Amino acid sequence: THQWRGIIEEYRDRLPVTDSTPIVSLREGGTPLVPAQVLSERTGCAVHLKVEGANPTGSFKDRGMTMAITRAKEEGAKAVICASTGNTSASAAAYAVRAGMVSAVLVPEGKIALGKMGQALVHGAKILQVAGNFDDCLDLARALSDNYPVALVNSVNPVRIEGQKTAAFEIVDMLGDAPDIHVLPVGNAGNITAYWKGYREYAADGPATRTPRMWGYQASGSAPIVRGEVVKDPSTVATAIRIGNPASWSYALAARDESGGHIDEVTDREILRAYRLLAAQEGVFVEPASAASVAGLLKAAEQGKVDPGQTIVCTVTGNGLKDPDWAVAGAPQPVTVPVDSAVAAERLGLA
Ligand code: F0G
Numbered sequence: 001t002h003q004w005r006g007i008i009e010e011y012r013d014r015l016p017v018t019d020s021t022p023i024v025s026l027r028e029g030g031t032p033l034v035p036a037q038v039l040s041e042r043t044g045c046a047v048h049l050k051v052e053g054a055n056p057t058g059s060f061k062d063r064g065m066t067m068a069i070t071r072a073k074e075e076g077a078k079a080v081i082c083a084s085t086g087n088t089s090a091s092a093a094a095y096a097v098r099a100g101m102v103s104a105v106l107v108p109e110g111k112i113a114l115g116k117m118g119q120a121l122v123h124g125a126k127i128l129q130v131a132g133n134f135d136d137c138l139d140l141a142r143a144l145s146d147n148y149p150v151a152l153v154n155s156v157n158p159v160r161i162e163g164q165k166t167a168a169f170e171i172v173d174m175l176g177d178a179p180d181i182h183v184l185p186v187g188n189a190g191n192i193t194a195y196w197k198g199y200r201e202y203a204a205d206g207p208a209t210r211t212p213r214m215w216g217y218q219a220s221g222s223a224p225i226v227r228g229e230v231v232k233d234p235s236t237v238a239t240a241i242r243i244g245n246p247a248s249w250s251y252a253l254a255a256r257d258e259s260g261g262h263i264d265e266v267t268d269r270e271i272l273r274a275y276r277l278l279a280a281q282e283g284v285f286v287e288p289a290s291a292a293s294v295a296g297l298l299k300a301a302e303q304g305k306v307d308p309g310q311t312i313v314c315t316v317t318g319n320g321l322k323d324p325d326w327a328v329a330g331a332p333q334p335v336t337v338p339v340d341s342a343v344a345a346e347r348l349g350l351a
Contacts, residue, residue: 004030007063007166008070014169014201015067015162024069024099028055028062029166033174033313038281039294043301044308048179049284049294050171053319057119060164060191060317061091067163068153069095077151078102081144083137084154085187085240086116087318092153093123104150106130106137111239113287113323133234134188135245155190156247164191168198169207171313178208180310185292185317186216186225186263187241189248195315196255212313214261216252217296219289223265225252237268237326240289240318266295274298275326278316285320285327293317 006025008015017023031054039047052060069092072080079102082092089105089112096103105120109129120127130137138154145152155161172178178199186192192214202208218226219236224244231244246252256263266274271288274295278284293314300306320327337343345351 003027006066007163008066011166011169015166016159017070021070022073023066024073024095025066026056026062026094026098028066029170031055031167031170033171034282034284036282036314038277039297039314043297043306043312045306045310045312047297047312047314048175049278049282050167050313050315051284052167052315052317053286053290057087057091057094058115058319058322059087059091060167060315061087062095063166064155064160064163064190064194065091065095065153067159068092068157069099069101071159072101072151072153073099075151077149079104079150080153081141081150082106082153083134083141084112085134085242086112086322087240088154089125089127090116090119090123090322093120093125096125097123102126104128104144106141108133108137108242111242113239113325115322115324134243138188138247154247155188155193161190161194161197164194165198165201167315168195169202172199172202172208175311175313178203178210179212179313181215181261181306181312182212182315183215183217183293183297183312184315185238185241185289186218186252187222187243187246187289189216189225189246189252191315191317192216192255193248193251196251196259211259214255214259215296215300216256216261216263217266217292218263219271219292220265220267225249225263226265236271238271238287238289238292239323240287241292264296264299266292266299270295270299272326279320279327284316286316287318287320287323288326290316290318
C-alpha cells in the first residue's frame with residue numbers, strides 16, 4: 001500500500017493533468033539518492049548520486065515519457081514517434097505498450113547500445129535505422145509528425161520537460177533544500193532544461209529556499225554548446241549524448257547563465273575513468289554517458305573549482321546494463337575451473 005505511485009500521481013498538482021486525464025504510468029521516479037563515499041572524500045563535499053537507471057526502462061526518460069504518452073493518449077493519438085540515441089526509444093516503446101499505441105523509432109545506424117535496441121524490439125516498436133546521426137533522426141521525426149498522424153515524443157515536446165522536472169522535486173524533498181551544485185550530462189539538453197525548471201518552481205513557491213548552480217558536461221567530440229557551434233559529425237564512446245545540434249540549446253544556456261553555472265566538456269578517457277570509478281568504488285553501474293556528470297565533477301575538483309563543504313548532486317542518467325560492452329572490454333576473462341573446491345580456492349587466492 002505504500003508503493004511509489006509514479007511521478008504524475010506523486011506530483012499531480014505541479015503537472016499539466018486534470019482529473020479526467022488517462023494516466024499512463026509504469027511507476028517511474030522515486031529513484032534512489034545515494035551518498036557517494038569516494039566522490040565525497042575526493043571533493044570534501046557531500047556528493048549524492050541521483051540514480052536514474054533505477055527507472056522502469058532503466059533511464060530518466062521514463063519521467064518525461066509518462067507525461068508524453070499520457071498527453072498523446074488524452075489527445076487520442078494512435079501512434080507515437082521519436083528520434084533517439086537509444087534510451088528515449090526504449091522508453092517510448094514501453095509506454096506505448098501500456099497505452100495500447102504503436103511506436104515508431106528512428107535511431108542512428110550502428111550507434112546505439114545493444115541493450116537499448118533490444119528493449120525497443122521486445123516492446124514491439126517499429127524501428128528504422130537512419131543513415132545519419134541523431135540530429136538527422138530528429139529532423140526526420142519532426143517532418144513525419146508534421147505530415148502524418150503520429151505524435152512526436154522527443155523532448156521538443158514540452159510535456160516531456162514537465163515530467164523530467166520532477167527529479168529536481170525529489171532531490172529537494174529528500175535533502176530538505178536544493179543542493180549547492182547540480183551536475184549532469186548534456187546531449188539534446190532537455191534534461192538540464194527540465195531540472196532547472198523544477199528547481200526554479202520549487203524555489204518560487206516554498207519547498208526550496210534557493211536554486212543550485214547547474215553544471216553540464218558534454219563529451220569532447222560532441223560538444224556544440226561548449227564550442228558555440230553545431231558539430232557536424234559528433235563522436236564519443238558515450239553514444240547516448242552523441243549529438244551535434246541540441247534541440248534545447250538556448251534553454252541550456254539559460255539554465256547555465258541564470259544559475260551561475262557552466263557547461264564544459266569531458267574527454268572519452270575521462271568519461272570511462274569515471275564510469276569505472278562509479279562501478280568499482282561506489283557500487284553504482286551506469287552507462288558511459290551517465291558518467292559524464294561525475295567525470296565533470298572530478299575535472300572541476302582537479303581544477304580547484306569545487307570549494308569544500310558543499311552539497312552536490314550528480315545525476316547518473318542510465319543503467320549500465322544497457323551498454324555492457326564497456327564493462328567487459330579490457331577486463332580480464334574469467335578462468336574456468338572444475339567442480340573442485342581446492343582448485344576454486346586456489347584460483348580465488350583464498351588458499
Ligand atoms: N544520459 C543518457 C543516458 C541519455 O540517454 C541522454 C539522452 C542524456 C544523458 C542526455 O540528456 O538529451 O536531455 O541532454 N538521450 C536521448 C535519447 C538523446 O535519445 O535517448 P539530454
